[in-house]
Amino acid sequence: MAEKFDAIVVGAGPSGNTAAYLMAKAGMKVLQLERGEYPGSKNVQGAIMYAEALEAVIPNCRRQAPFERAVLEQRMWLMDERSHVGSHFRGTVDGEQPSRYTVIRANVDKWFSGKVQDAGALLICETTVVDLLKKGDRVVGVRTDRENGEIHADVVVLADGVNSLVATKAGLRPAIRAHDVALAVKEMHFLPKHTIEERFNISGNEGVVIEMFGKITRGMVGTGFLYTNRESISLGIGCMVEDFKAARVSPYQLLEEMKNHPSVKPLIEGSEVKEYSAHLIPEGGYNAIPEIHGEGWVICGDSGGFVNSVHREGSNLAMTTGRLAAETILQLRDEGKDFSARNLRRYRKALEQSFVMKDLKKYRDLPEILHGNRQFLTTYPELLARAAHTMLKVDGVDKLTKEREIRRDFVNKRSRFGLFGDAIKLMRAWR
Amino acid sequence: MTTTRVEEKLFENRYRVDEGRAHIAIKAPDICRDKCETPACTWCCPAGCYTKTDDGSVILSTDGCLECGTCRLLCSEHHNVEWSYPRGGYGVLYKFG
Numbered sequence: 331m332a333e334k335f336d337a338i339v340v341g342a343g344p345s346g347n348t349a350a351y352l353m354a355k356a357g358m359k360v361l362q363l364e365r366g367e368y369p370g371s372k373n374v375q376g377a378i379m380y381a382e383a384l385e386a387v388i389p390n391c392r393r394q395a396p397f398e399r400a401v402l403e404q405r406m407w408l409m410d411e412r413s414h415v416g417s418h419f420r421g422t423v424d425g426e427q428p429s430r431y432t433v434i435r436a437n438v439d440k441w442f443s444g445k446v447q448d449a450g451a452l453l454i455c456e457t458t459v460v461d462l463l464k465k466g467d468r469v470v471g472v473r474t475d476r477e478n479g480e481i482h483a484d485v486v487v488l489a490d491g492v493n494s495l496v497a498t499k500a501g502l503r504p505a506i507r508a509h510d511v512a513l514a515v516k517e518m519h520f521l522p523k524h525t526i527e528e529r530f531n532i533s534g535n536e537g538v539v540i541e542m543f544g545k546i547t548r549g550m551v552g553t554g555f556l557y558t559n560r561e562s563i564s565l566g567i568g569c570m571v572e573d574f575k576a577a578r579v580s581p582y583q584l585l586e587e588m589k590n591h592p593s594v595k596p597l598i599e600g601s602e603v604k605e606y607s608a609h610l611i612p613e614g615g616y617n618a619i620p621e622i623h624g625e626g627w628v629i630c631g632d633s634g635g636f637v638n639s640v641h642r643e644g645s646n647l648a649m650t651t652g653r654l655a656a657e658t659i660l661q662l663r664d665e666g667k668d669f670s671a672r673n674l675r676r677y678r679k680a681l682e683q684s685f686v687m688k689d690l691k692k693y694r695d696l697p698e699i700l701h702g703n704r705q706f707l708t709t710y711p712e713l714l715a716r717a718a719h720t721m722l723k724v725d726g727v728d729k730l731t732k733e734r735e736i737r738r739d740f741v742n743k744r745s746r747f748g749l750f751g752d753a754i755k756l757m758r759a760w761r
Numbered sequence: 762m763t764t765t766r767v768e769e770k771l772f773e774n775r776y777r778v779d780e781g782r783a784h785i786a787i788k789a790p791d792i793c794r795d796k797c798e799t800p801a802c803t804w805c806c807p808a809g810c811y812t813k814t815d816d817g818s819v820i821l822s823t824d825g826c827l828e829c830g831t832c833r834l835l836c837s838e839h840h841n842v843e844w845s846y847p848r849g850g851y852g853v854l855y856k857f858g
Contacts, residue, residue: 365849373855374858436858474849495846506834513831562857574804574831575799578801580809581807590764605856605857607827608831609827609829610829
């Protein structure tokens with residue numbers, strides 16, 4: 331292929347599709363390369379789609395995108411071995427559309443990719459980008475695994491996912507570290523629509539999301555999740571890769587334990603599992619974000635580490651980084667400027683001014699705090715479950731004695747000083 | 762507790778195996794056998810692609826690989842894993858993702 335493009339986008343996930351769509355729509359000659367059989371076939375997510383981030387790209391997406399269920403109810407469970415203490419938020423605000431939808435990634439990526447192609451981008455699947463072409467410091471194209479697979483472009487958008495192999499190999503960034511990523515495994519449990527609606531007290535397109543913390547991760551930093559789709563349940567669990575290594579725990583073993591937890595088991599009873607997937611999630615936060623622009627290139631989405639692990643947000647950051655990258659590139663084109671590192675710095679600036687960097691900065695210390703303070707994941711869930719059990723058990727013991735017992739339990743486990751210190755640590759991490 | 766073995770889990774997935782062209786390789790098998798004291802690949806790989814044999818060697822079978830990249834990151838001491846994505850179109854083909 332001796333052809334030259336205005337832009338090459340590597341990857342057809344949410345960030346790559348967003349960037350390719352906006353650039354093609356604005357008249358650029360865009361080539362998008364995807365290593366899977368079709369867009370989505372290599373992509374894994376929980377998955378929650380944030381409609382507003384998608385709406386900023388495709389305004390009427392809610393009416394046409396293949397969303398599964400609108401999240402009506404969010405449950406947070408702090409779990410010990412046999413029980414959980416939880417909080418629910420259920421409800422809608424009048425006149426406000428839902429902002430979160432459960433999705434099946436393969437369906438959404440295929441749909442989004444259709445939009446990208448309609449906008450005029452050329453999509454080539456089953457093609458892995460193996461390296462970047464450089465002229466001095468400047469990236470001038472990509473090398474694929476196809477015969478004569480060198481393709482040139484004025485700018486390359488790297489949206490190739492969490493492993494970020496292309497940028498790493500080309501020396502644009504250091505390799506990601508086990509310290510900064512979580513490994514999540516997931517199963518797709520199929521159940522009849524009416525069974526899901528009965529079990530979760532929902533109807534129509536309403537959905538429930540359950541986030542689980544505590545002993546189900548055996549003291550490792552991580553979370554479990556259950557998302558209701560139309561006719562299936564996405565059930566998964568993820569922990570930091572370093573923690574799996576140190577704890578000598580297999581991810582699939584952890585998933586099996588979670589499926590057998592008394593709070594989870596009845597919800598998936600009788601389901602048929604149709605897929606098992608695994609994926610890395612970049613959770614290093616602000617401090618782990620590499621250089622995201624340079625001479626003729628930008629990085630978007632997971633490839634740049636854009637995940638807010640505290641709020642389980644990823645696809646919205648992916649789409650927003652893809653959008654801001656495309657907008658920067660289009661601005662420069664309109665101003666007749668080239669795609670030098672100096673000019674592409676606008677992308678970084680736009681990100682700094684958006685919620686993307688603001689949120690990531692807010693929680694920049696949290697990954698390290700959780701690393702060094704396992705009590706938040708083990709001791710506290712256990713204490714809270716025991717406290718709830720003590721207060722709710724009607725056994726002839728007066729309530730004041732029960733309160734004293736609970737207080738003693740907390741102080742014994744963490745000491746007064748420890749409790750105070752933990753509160754300060756959490757406040758500082760949240761600030 | 763009822764548990765499903767990882768082999769049974771992988772059985773539900775769709776793959777297009779690139780016969781004879783594994784995308785991951787152990788660079789020097791003797792390093793796994795003689796030098797590695799924490800073969801985390803043997804318990805962390807979500808597809809169970811790495812197994813330890815009786816003589817301490819580590820055997821890799823990439824057919825069930827989920828292409829997550831975990832093994833590449835784990836082997837940070839010896840850098841003994843050669844890792845790339847499969848050729849375009851090959852490997853795991855997620856139906857749902």
